[in-house]
Amino acid sequence: xxxxxxxxxxxxVQGLASRIRELVAGRREPMTFMEVCGTHTMSIYQYGLRTxxxxxxxxxxxxxxxxxxxxxxxxxxxxxxxxxxxxxxxxFGDMVRVxxxxxxxxxxxxxxxDIRIVYSPLDAVALxxxxxxxxxxxxxxxxxxxxxxxxxxxxxxxxxxxGNYFVLAAHKTMPQPMRVLSADPELKIDGYxxxxxVSAITGPDAYRFLAEEFRIPCVxxxxxxxxxxxxxxxxxxxxxxxxxxVETQYSRVVRPEGNRKxxxxxxxxxxxxxAPWRGIGVIPGSGLRIVDAYAAFDAGKxxxxxxxxxxxxxxxxxxxxxxxxxxxxxxxxxxxxxxxxSPVGACMVSSEGTCAxxxxxxx
Amino acid sequence: xxxxxxxxxxxxxxxxxxxxxxxxxxxxSLMLLDEExxxxxxxxxxxxxxxxxxxxEDARETLRLMREVFxxxxxx
Ligand code: SF4
Ligand code: SF4
Numbered sequence: 001x002x003x004x005x006x007x008x009x010x011x012x013v014q015g016l017a018s019r020i021r022e023l024v025a026g027r028r029e030p031m032t033f034m035e036v037c038g039t040h041t042m043s044i045y046q047y048g049l050r051t052x053x054x055x056x057x058x059x060x061x062x063x064x065x066x067x068x069x070x071x072x073x074x075x076x077x078x079x080x081x082x083x084x085x086x087x088x089x090x091x092f093g094d095m096v097r098v099x100x101x102x103x104x105x106x107x108x109x110x111x112x113x114d115i116r117i118v119y120s121p122l123d124a125v126a127l128x129x130x131x132x133x134x135x136x137x138x139x140x141x142x143x144x145x146x147x148x149x150x151x152x153x154x155x156x157x158x159x160x161x162x163g164n165y166f167v168l169a170a171h172k173t174m175p176q177p178m179r180v181l182s183a184d185p186e187l188k189i190d191g192y193x194x195x196x197x198v199s200a201i202t203g204p205d206a207y208r209f210l211a212e213e214f215r216i217p218c219v220x221x222x223x224x225x226x227x228x229x230x231x232x233x234x235x236x237x238x239x240x241x242x243x244x245x246v247e248t249q250y251s252r253v254v255r256p257e258g259n260r261k262x263x264x265x266x267x268x269x270x271x272x273x274x275a276p277w278r279g280i281g282v283i284p285g286s287g288l289r290i291v292d293a294y295a296a297f298d299a300g301k302x303x304x305x306x307x308x309x310x311x312x313x314x315x316x317x318x319x320x321x322x323x324x325x326x327x328x329x330x331x332x333x334x335x336x337x338x339x340x341x342s343p344v345g346a347c348m349v350s351s352e353g354t355c356a357x358x359x360x361x362x363x
Numbered sequence: 364x365x366x367x368x369x370x371x372x373x374x375x376x377x378x379x380x381x382x383x384x385x386x387x388x389x390x391x392s393l394m395l396l397d398e399e400x401x402x403x404x405x406x407x408x409x410x411x412x413x414x415x416x417x418x419x420e421d422a423r424e425t426l427r428l429m430r431e432v433f434x435x436x437x438x439x
Binding site for chain 2: 016259262
C-alpha cells in the first residue's frame, strides 16, 4: 500500500514543521500537547518528531498504553489464576512480561503454568473449544478499541455454547482519565492528540466535553509522521486563535459517528464501573465490567482466587510518567536497573510504553 | 498491544474476510464492522477483528492537498 509510505514524506513533514514554527513565532508561553495513545508515543519517538518542533511546542506522553495503566493488583490476580489446576491463561503478548507484586506470567510459565499468547481473543475461544477439559481465561485488557473484540469473543463463545471460556475483564475507557488530567493545575495541558483507533470506535464526540468544558483543543490524528505533525499544527492553530474544538485529522479511518456496531457490542456485554489506573488511582466510571447477563463468562465471578498483597516496585516512576509529570530520563532506574530485557516497571515492558520507546530510540 | 493494522481484503467469506499485508495473510472477523467490504478494500484490523474501513480516496486527497501546499522548491 504505497500511500501508507507517502505519509512519511520528508518534504511534507518539514513543511508542516516550518508552518508550526511560523504559527508560534514570537510566543513566549510554551504550549503543551499530550498524546494519550501508546502507538502515538512510539511514532513520536521513532521519527524524532520532538526535534522538529520549536521550543514553544512541548509534547508529553500520557496514559496511552493499556498494558502500562493496568495496576499490579490485576497482574497478581492473573498470576493467581494461572496457578489454578486445569486453567489455561490466554493473553496478548505484552502482558506476560509485566512484573506483578512478586511474580510475572512469564515466571509462572517457567514454573509450569499453561500460558498461551494469542493474537486475537477469537483464538482463545478456539482454544477453549479444543480443550473441553480445561478452563481458558482470557486477560481482557485494553481500551475502546479492544473492548468490542473481547465482547465479540464472549458472544462467539456463547453462540458455540462453550462453558469453559472466561474473561478477566479490566477494560478502560479513555475520556475519564483525560478529564482527571485536564483538571490537574500542575499539568496545564493546552491540547490533546486524541487516540486514533479508540476514536474509530467512539467517534469524535467522546472528547467534546474537553473542548467545551475545559476549553482544550482536541485533534484525532493518525500514526504516521505526516499525520502527527499535521495534528500538532491543527492544535497549535486552535491555541493561537484561542479556539477549542474537536477536529479529526485521521478522517480516512475515523467517521463522525464512530463505529456503531462495535459500540453496540460494548453496550451488550459491558457496563461502566469504577476502575483503578496505575499512577492515577481509581477513576469513577472509567472501566468496563461484564454485565450480569454474561456473568457465566466472567472469570472474576466464576473462578475465585486468593490474591497476594499488592506491592509497588521501589523507585519506579511509572505512575508519574503515565500522568505526564515525569519523563523516562527522570527515573533513576531508567536504562540502568530497568531495561526492556529486565524491566522493573510496566512502562518499560510494553512496546507502546513511554520508557520502552525512549530506551529504544535513545532519548 | 492495541495496534490496528491496515490490510487489504483478498477474499470475503460468510462472517469474515481474509486480509493481507506485506505478504502475511490473516483472518479477520466482520462482526464489528458496520460498513460493507469487498475484495480490494483496505480495512483496519485489530486483534482479529476488522474495526474500520480505510477510505483510500480520502487518504490520497489529504496527501494531494499537502503536496500542493508544501512543494519542495518553496521550502528552502
Ligand atoms: S488502542 Fe490503538 S489507538 Fe488506542 S491507545 Fe491503543 S494503540 Fe492507541
Ligand atoms: S524506567 Fe523502569 S522503573 Fe523507571 S519509570 Fe520507567 S518502567 Fe518504571
